[in-house]
Amino acid sequence: MQSSVSLTISGLWIERGERDLCKDFSFSAQSGEVVRILGENGAGKSSLLKVIVGVISPLEGKIVYSGEDVTLDRNPLQQDAIYIGHSVGVKNLLTVAENIRCYCPDVSPETLDTVLKQLDLLDHIDALVRTLSAGQLRRVALARLWLTEKTLWLLDEPFASLDVGAIALLEERIQLHVSSGGLVVLTTHQDLRSLSCRDVALLS
Amino acid sequence: MTYTSFLVSEFLLIWRRKQDVINVLLFFIIAVTLFPIGVSSSPEFLASAAGGIIWCAAVLAILMAVEGMFKEDFRDGSLEQWVVSGLSLPALILLKVVAQWLAFLLPLLGIMPLLSEMLFLPESSFWVLIMTFLLGTPSLFLIGVIGAALTVSLRQGAMLVMLLILPFYLPVIIFSTLAIQAAEANLPYSGQLALLSAMSLLSLVISPFMTAIAIKASAS
Amino acid sequence: MNWTWFHKLGSPKWFFHRSKAWALPLFAVGCVGLIVGLIWGLVFAPADYQQGNSFRIIYMHVPVAMLAQSCYFALGVAGFVFLVWRMKIAPIFIKAMAPIGAVMALIALVSGAIWGKPTWGTWWVWDARLTSVLVLFFLYMGIIVLQKALDDQVLANKAVAVISVVGLINLPIIKYSVVLLETLHQGPTFTLTKKPEMPSEMWLPLLVCAICMYFLMAGLVLWRMQSEILKREYRSSWVREEVMKRGL
Numbered sequence: 001m002q003s004s005v006s007l008t009i010s011g012l013w014i015e016r017g018e019r020d021l022c023k024d025f026s027f028s029a030q031s032g033e034v035v036r037i038l039g040e041n042g043a044g045k046s047s048l049l050k051v052i053v054g055v056i057s058p059l060e061g062k063i064v065y066s067g068e069d070v071t072l073d074r075n076p077l078q079q080d081a082i083y084i085g086h087s088v089g090v091k092n093l094l095t096v097a098e099n100i101r102c103y104c105p106d107v108s109p110e111t112l113d114t115v116l117k118q119l120d121l122l123d124h125i126d127a128l129v130r131t132l133s134a135g136q137l138r139r140v141a142l143a144r145l146w147l148t149e150k151t152l153w154l155l156d157e158p159f160a161s162l163d164v165g166a167i168a169l170l171e172e173r174i175q176l177h178v179s180s181g182g183l184v185v186l187t188t189h190q191d192l193r194s195l196s197c198r199d200v201a202l203l204s
Numbered sequence: 205m206t207y208t209s210f211l212v213s214e215f216l217l218i219w220r221r222k223q224d225v226i227n228v229l230l231f232f233i234i235a236v237t238l239f240p241i242g243v244s245s246s247p248e249f250l251a252s253a254a255g256g257i258i259w260c261a262a263v264l265a266i267l268m269a270v271e272g273m274f275k276e277d278f279r280d281g282s283l284e285q286w287v288v289s290g291l292s293l294p295a296l297i298l299l300k301v302v303a304q305w306l307a308f309l310l311p312l313l314g315i316m317p318l319l320s321e322m323l324f325l326p327e328s329s330f331w332v333l334i335m336t337f338l339l340g341t342p343s344l345f346l347i348g349v350i351g352a353a354l355t356v357s358l359r360q361g362a363m364l365v366m367l368l369i370l371p372f373y374l375p376v377i378i379f380s381t382l383a384i385q386a387a388e389a390n391l392p393y394s395g396q397l398a399l400l401s402a403m404s405l406l407s408l409v410i411s412p413f414m415t416a417i418a419i420k421a422s423a424s
Numbered sequence: 425m426n427w428t429w430f431h432k433l434g435s436p437k438w439f440f441h442r443s444k445a446w447a448l449p450l451f452a453v454g455c456v457g458l459i460v461g462l463i464w465g466l467v468f469a470p471a472d473y474q475q476g477n478s479f480r481i482i483y484m485h486v487p488v489a490m491l492a493q494s495c496y497f498a499l500g501v502a503g504f505v506f507l508v509w510r511m512k513i514a515p516i517f518i519k520a521m522a523p524i525g526a527v528m529a530l531i532a533l534v535s536g537a538i539w540g541k542p543t544w545g546t547w548w549v550w551d552a553r554l555t556s557v558l559v560l561f562f563l564y565m566g567i568i569v570l571q572k573a574l575d576d577q578v579l580a581n582k583a584v585a586v587i588s589v590v591g592l593i594n595l596p597i598i599k600y601s602v603v604l605l606e607t608l609h610q611g612p613t614f615t616l617t618k619k620p621e622m623p624s625e626m627w628l629p630l631l632v633c634a635i636c637m638y639f640l641m642a643g644l645v646l647w648r649m650q651s652e653i654l655k656r657e658y659r660s661s662w663v664r665e666e667v668m669k670r671g672l
Contacts, residue, residue: 031206050284050424053288054287054288055284055287055288055420055423055424056424057424074288075290078288078289079290080288081288081290083284083285083288084282085281085284087279087280087281087284088280088281089280089281089282089284089285090280090281091213091217091276091280091282092276092280093217093220093221094213094216094217094220098213098216099213101209101212101213102205102209102210102213103205103209103285104213105205105206105209218616235593245544256560277546294648328539341579347590347594350590352569352585354444354583354586355570357574357576357579358573358574361573362438364573365570367562367565367566367569368566368569368570368587369561370562371559371563371566371590371598372590372598374559374595374601375594375597375600375601378601378602378604379601379604382604403597406593406597414589414590417507417582417586418583421578422579422581423577424578424579
């Protein structure tokens with residue numbers, strides 16, 4: 001893991017359809033921080049994450065990652081980032097293990113077992129994802145956070161459809177990640193219990 | 205995600221969804237049988253038209269196969285993950301097309317002897333038919349995915365893909381049937397085969413990039 | 425070289441104000457010229473020694489067929505410009521141009537059929553040039569339908585640009601491939617390098633018709649683009665000013 005990373009966004013202008021989501025939006029964050037994006041429904045929290053990771057192009061603005069301008073080519077940032085959106089990119093017709101192996105091909109069977117046990121998915125390791133519940137499906141996607149070594153995490157509503165135990169587990173994992181030099185940007189409507197974070201408001 | 209793990213899961217998905225391949229195959233056979241029943245069942249007519257009939261049916265079947273290729277990926281958020289994976293999007297698309305091409309083409313070639321027998325295709329031109337399929341279908345798949353990617357966000361996109369893409373398939377059909385006709389007339393057909401390969405190579409150069417633009421626009 | 429004009433072209437506002445004065449004159453010149461050319465061709469030009477008076481449909485058919493092809497070329501170029509420079513005006517141009525091109529291709533097909541009946545004795549033959557115009561018509565329809573089907577403006581812009589570029593690359597191949605089918609059609613009337621084979625009393629009015637058709641179409645496209653710009657930019661203050669000042 002890189003020793004220290006930073007993310008600086010300046011003068012960001014995002015337009016979706018006919019609406020301006022944000023104009024001249026700026027913030028910066030570095031290793032060891034959890035940044036929570038606040039805003040009403042439709043304020044553009046998800047879009048902001050998508051812009052950072054490069055799914056959407058902003059109209060204007062500059063994105064700098066660890067001193068490198070990635071506005072035009074987001075590749076250096078993507079190499080070092082995990083993005084988990086609303087639709088998590090988990091395949092219905094693959095099993096839990098196959099799904100995880102698609103994203104983390106190098107993981108050893110033992111590590112996989114340990115992590116899946118923590119996430120309470122071990123019994124379903126060879127079940128098709130189609131047969132799982134919404135919360136279990138999200139946990140399959142979140143397993144990536146335990147199994148890959150990426151510094152920047154961009155999590156869009158990571159706590160959605162998780163039960164209390166899983167929320168606590170995820171908060172713990174995020175805490176561990178930032179304390180070892182990671183950077184997490186997330187959006188959520190839930191109150192964070194144990195996790196301390198810095199709030200950034202997105203005003204339309 | 206790596207290119208290998210992506211390809212492995214694509215093959216796994218095709219295997220889990222083998223019914224799709226079977227459906228397309230059945231459609232292909234039914235479409236071919238329409239011609240002897242609907243036009244004429246005389247061996248002379250069929251022998252001269254066999255190449256064209258098989259190619260027209262194949263074009264429709266392939267378009268059916270390609271049309272919904274990214275639908276599931278769009279719905280479950282995989283498209284987004286491809287875009288942000290840090291891997292080259294055109295390369296991922298190309299891998300997926302290659303996987304699909306193999307999955308559909310091999311069974312298609314497998315039933316070709318049966319169909320050419322049913323349509324009284326002269327034995328001498330059978331191998332030319334196979335050659336046109338091997339050289340021509342990559343271009344069909346590569347052009348087809350552009351349409352599939354453009355319409356991925358629409359609920360009912362199948363008809364639109366047909367409208368959009370079928371005109372582009374015309375040259376492939378023309379070159380292929382000309383090659384088969386030339387073979388039947390004992391004329392050289394290497395020129396047409398070369399043209400087919402050229403079409404496929406050109407599509408190989410253009411299509412992944414165009415599809416990537418369309419995928420990126422659809423994923424956002 | 426100074427490229428500011430090129431970048432300014434990307435701004436709908438700049439384009440709107442610049443092009444406003446052009447649409448009507450272009451359209452008027454085109455209209456008047458076309459009428460003059462048509463009367464010249466239909467009344468004063470000599471009859472063909474083989475085809476008699478039926479050849480006079482050429483004064484409609486050829487300009488329209490030329491336009492149908494040039495329009496598609498323009499679409500492809502606009503699509504390319506949009507994909508490379510993200511110029512906002514390009515998809516507006518495509519949206520404005522595609523229906524005009526489709527209508528041109530359709531008129532070319534219909535007038536060709538009407539001409540074909542007395543000359544070849546049949547409304548339709550599967551000849552190379554006829555088929556390629558038919559395919560051209562399908563390509564136009566594809567663009568129009570795609571544009572209509574996609575609600576999201578950003579996606580629709582990208583999508584039509586992609587399909588226009590792919591069409592532009594494929595059009596020569598399609599045309600070449602149908603040439604391999606047999607051809608009945610006479611050769612092109614105008615080429616850049618040779619003098620037309622017709623007598624000048626015959627081709628001069630044709631040239632006038634063709635050129636004026638381009639003017640007419642340029643005027644039409646500008647008009648359509650301007651109204652599309654107003655529609656797309658209705659939120660901006662300059663559009664409101666424009667509408668308040670001059671009315672709709």
